Amino acid sequence: MWFASPDEVRGRLAAVDYLADDGIATSVFLAGALGKPLLAEGPAGVGKTQLAKAVAQATGARLIRLQCYEGLDEARALYEWNYKKQLLRIQADGEAWEDIFSEEFLLERPLLKAIRSDEPTVLLIDETDKADVEVEGLLLEILSDFQVTIPELGTITATRRPYVVLTSNATRELSEALKRRCLYLHLGYPTPERERDIVLAQVPELPGLLAERLARTVATLRGLELKKSPSIAETVDWARTLLALGRTDLDEGVMAATLGVVLKHDSDQSRAAKELGLPRP
Amino acid sequence: MSEPLLDRHVAFVGALREAGLPVSLAEGLDAARALTVIDLAERETLREAYAATLVKRAQHRPGFDALFDLWFPPVISDGPPEPAPDHAARPVLPNETAELRDRLAELLMGDPDDPAFRAFARSMVGRFGRVPAAGNRQSWFSYPVLRALSPQTLIARLLDAMLAERGGVPEALARTQISRNIRKFEEAVVSDVRRRIAEDSGIEKIARTSVPPPIDRVDFLRLTRDELARLRREVHPLARRLATRLTARRKQGRRGRLDVRRTVRASLSTGGVPLTPRLRPRRPHRPELVILCDASGSVAAFSHFTLLLTFALREQFTKVRAFAFVDTVDEITAYFRPGVDVLDAVTRMTEEADIARFGRTDYGHVFTRFAERYADAIGPRTSLLILGDARSNYQAPALDALRRLAGEARHAYWLNPEPRPQWDTGDSLASAYAAIVPMYECRNVAQLAAFVEDLA
Ligand SMILES: Nc1ncnc2c1ncn2[C@@H]1O[C@H](COP(=O)(O)OP(=O)(O)OP(=O)(O)O)[C@@H](O)[C@H]1O
Numbered sequence: 001m002w003f004a005s006p007d008e009v010r011g012r013l014a015a016v017d018y019l020a021d022d023g024i025a026t027s028v029f030l031a032g033a034l035g036k037p038l039l040a041e042g043p044a045g046v047g048k049t050q051l052a053k054a055v056a057q058a059t060g061a062r063l064i065r066l067q068c069y070e071g072l073d074e075a076r077a078l079y080e081w082n083y084k085k086q087l088l089r090i091q092a093d094g095e096a097w098e099d100i101f102s103e104e105f106l107l108e109r110p111l112l113k114a115i116r117s118d119e120p121t122v123l124l125i126d127e128t129d130k131a132d133v134e135v136e137g138l139l140l141e142i143l144s145d146f147q148v149t150i151p152e153l154g155t156i157t158a159t160r161r162p163y164v165v166l167t168s169n170a171t172r173e174l175s176e177a178l179k180r181r182c183l184y185l186h187l188g189y190p191t192p193e194r195e196r197d198i199v200l201a202q203v204p205e206l207p208g209l210l211a212e213r214l215a216r217t218v219a220t221l222r223g224l225e226l227k228k229s230p231s232i233a234e235t236v237d238w239a240r241t242l243l244a245l246g247r248t249d250l251d252e253g254v255m256a257a258t259l260g261v262v263l264k265h266d267s268d269q270s271r272a273a274k275e276l277g278l279p280r281p
Numbered sequence: 282m283s284e285p286l287l288d289r290h291v292a293f294v295g296a297l298r299e300a301g302l303p304v305s306l307a308e309g310l311d312a313a314r315a316l317t318v319i320d321l322a323e324r325e326t327l328r329e330a331y332a333a334t335l336v337k338r339a340q341h342r343p344g345f346d347a348l349f350d351l352w353f354p355p356v357i358s359d360g361p362p363e364p365a366p367d368h369a370a371r372p373v374l375p376n377e378t379a380e381l382r383d384r385l386a387e388l389l390m391g392d393p394d395d396p397a398f399r400a401f402a403r404s405m406v407g408r409f410g411r412v413p414a415a416g417n418r419q420s421w422f423s424y425p426v427l428r429a430l431s432p433q434t435l436i437a438r439l440l441d442a443m444l445a446e447r448g449g450v451p452e453a454l455a456r457t458q459i460s461r462n463i464r465k466f467e468e469a470v471v472s473d474v475r476r477r478i479a480e481d482s483g484i485e486k487i488a489r490t491s492v493p494p495p496i497d498r499v500d501f502l503r504l505t506r507d508e509l510a511r512l513r514r515e516v517h518p519l520a521r522r523l524a525t526r527l528t529a530r531r532k533q534g535r536r537g538r539l540d541v542r543r544t545v546r547a548s549l550s551t552g553g554v555p556l557t558p559r560l561r562p563r564r565p566h567r568p569e570l571v572i573l574c575d576a577s578g579s580v581a582a583f584s585h586f587t588l589l590l591t592f593a594l595r596e597q598f599t600k601v602r603a604f605a606f607v608d609t610v611d612e613i614t615a616y617f618r619p620g621v622d623v624l625d626a627v628t629r630m631t632e633e634a635d636i637a638r639f640g641r642t643d644y645g646h647v648f649t650r651f652a653e654r655y656a657d658a659i660g661p662r663t664s665l666l667i668l669g670d671a672r673s674n675y676q677a678p679a680l681d682a683l684r685r686l687a688g689e690a691r692h693a694y695w696l697n698p699e700p701r702p703q704w705d706t707g708d709s710l711a712s713a714y715a716a717i718v719p720m721y722e723c724r725n726v727a728q729l730a731a732f733v734e735d736l737a
Pocket residue numbers: 017018019020043044045046047048049050051167169198201202232233236
């Protein structure tokens with residue numbers, strides 16, 4: 001049992017400074033209660049990766065992370081044989097053919113590690129959309145029965161199913177089959193009220209009023225037609241910047257001077273400066 | 282699960298499918314299982330449990346929410362339906378509206394997630410939303426509610442109340458907050474109107490019309506201003522998604538077909554055994570793009586969006602040149618220099634470019650002028666892309682001029698934002714032009730994205 005109720009999720013995540021809304025609390029609870037993987041999808045910097053980390057931290061579980069990238073393959077995701085070590089063994093002992101396919105020569109990768117883990121484990125499959133489509137087939141297989149067959153060793157079945165979180169930036173659509181297998185959580189930009197609370201959870205030294213002002217400013221920026229909207233991570237960065245500068249208010253001069261923390265494109269900065277009537281730095 | 286709940290569950294899942302959500306059998310069962318582990322009295326938990334198990338695309342969420350609100354309404358009007366109202370019997374008192382507007386103003390300055398906010402919207406629908414219909418019947422509308430309270434006209438007052446002085450950043454922030462809250466109020470009104478109609482005449486009847494299509498399926502020609510703004514915010518994410526896919530495809534393309542000669546030659550070093558297959562490198566081809574777009578009022582939204590998208594994708598092409606026209610044509614490439622704010626570019630192009638004489642679209646004249654002035658723009662590596670509805674106000678079509686232009690280009694395509702059944706009606710020259718340049722229906726972002734992906 002991971003969590004007893006959505007309310008408990010909310011409480012325990014808040015204890016590790018992650019603020020859950022109804023959608024997060026309910027889907028995190030259900031993923032545990034139904035034993036299904038949770039797919040968190042949304043733009044960059046809205047707390048997808050952090051969610052998995054927070055679940056692990058809140059439950060005291062071990063976190064195992066599979067970072068996806070273009071070209072990721074089974075050997076990197078699941079397991080591979082330690083070829084060099086095997087060769088060395090054969091050179092040392094010509095009779096060793098029998099035992100070079102044993103535990104000693106197995107290189108465990110995150111998926112296998114999570115399946116064999118006998119303590120409570122959160123498996124984070126991060127940025128799934130970056131991996132090639134073929135990897136989805138592998139994930140689908142593993143996530144349906146949590147077992148792996150290694151021809152030389154036999155079938156290994158999870159004694160304790162890990163709690164699985166997949167994240168995606170939606171740079172491409174994941175396959176229908178994979179989505180069907182998962183519970184789905186869309187993480188978007190929060191309301192200013194929630195974002196203020198998130199900022200205060202991450203940067204507790206910040207004055208409440210300033211946090212509120214930041215959250216509302218960012219909400220206004222997101223309403224402009226920008227190349228890249230500021231993310232929660234950037235709002236938090238902005239808060240830390242102001243704190244480091246010893247600012248307790250966000251007046252127009254400070255805003256103009258620090259806009260680069262949240263807006264990374266030149267044209268976005270000029271658009272924002274124009275719409276908000278800021279002095280150009 | 283109790284039987285009434287089970288029935289409701291089945292009907293709800295059915296309605297989602299009917300609205301176009303691809304809910305599989307297994308997902309329906311997941312949802313049913315979820316219902317057994319949550320507290321059903323918590324309405325928002327119930328909503329999120331259904332969403333987590335059944336809604337796997339963000340675009341489907343608004344439609345899902347509308348249906349959820351119908352199947353699991355937040356309140357049920359109590360008592361037997363009131364007798365058909367007699368408006369004369371209950372006139373709106375002059376200061377009644379003023380008081381209600383005061384209350385609304387107060388709520389609009391607060392947090393719209395406050396339960397009082399929605400409760401107020403519901404009571405206002407009860408007060409103003411009922412309209413007598415034929416027979417002894419009644420119906421519900423949001424329009425009279427919004428007209429009576431007129432939230433938009435509260436903006437100035439709210440700004441004065443919230444700000445010590447107008448202007449600058451504080452005003453911009455206050456405006457964001459107010460317009461979001463007004464939008465939430467309008468949505469709450471619309472949602473309660475639907476709930477009441479469902480109570481009076483059954484859910485199924487209203488369900489079919491309640492689900493807005495996902496934004497990428499809304500017709501360009503019918504976009505509201507809000508929708509257009511939402512779409513424009515989607516340009517860059519969409520461009521990024523398309524670019525990722527195109528880059529991936531080009532990379533795959535690079536591992537081209539087997540090159541037999543090189544494979545055999547390479548096999549000489551391995552005693553004739555072809556150990557390493559050699560692949561023919563596929564030339565990554567990035568086309569040169571020339572866009573010729575109708576900027577007249579009828580199709581402006583479509584043209585602007587397509588221009589924004591193309592320039593957001595400019596790295597996918599060797600070169601992009603763009604021309605706009607109404608009844609004459611001008612080059613607009615310079616407005617879209619890299620790094621320039623594309624929205625400004627569109628505005629400047631509309632104001633400054635020399636594209637309209639009399640202001641009525643004339644394709645024939647435009648093709649002729651284009652051939653005279655910019656023939657050099659089109660060469661054997663060019664893909665020519667024409668954007669427009671082919672409606673030419675009954676002017677001569679200049680088919681020959683178009684034929685020459687298309688003949689010079691490597692490829693030519695025409696994207697028409699009108700639904701195919703409307704082609705050739707009235708002053709549309711669709712088929713005549715389509716006989717020269719292949720014409721594609723491009724009514725919404727989904728179709729446009731599919732086309733761009735094929736093109737680049
Ligand atoms: N609900 C939340 N509660 C507390 N902090 C949050 C929350 N959401 C986001 N954050 C903050 O945002 C930061 C960025 O989140 P994270 O790195 O998880 O984003 P991401 O969605 O995984 O982005 P990317 O797609 O770029 O990987 C976190 O470190 C945290 O500070």
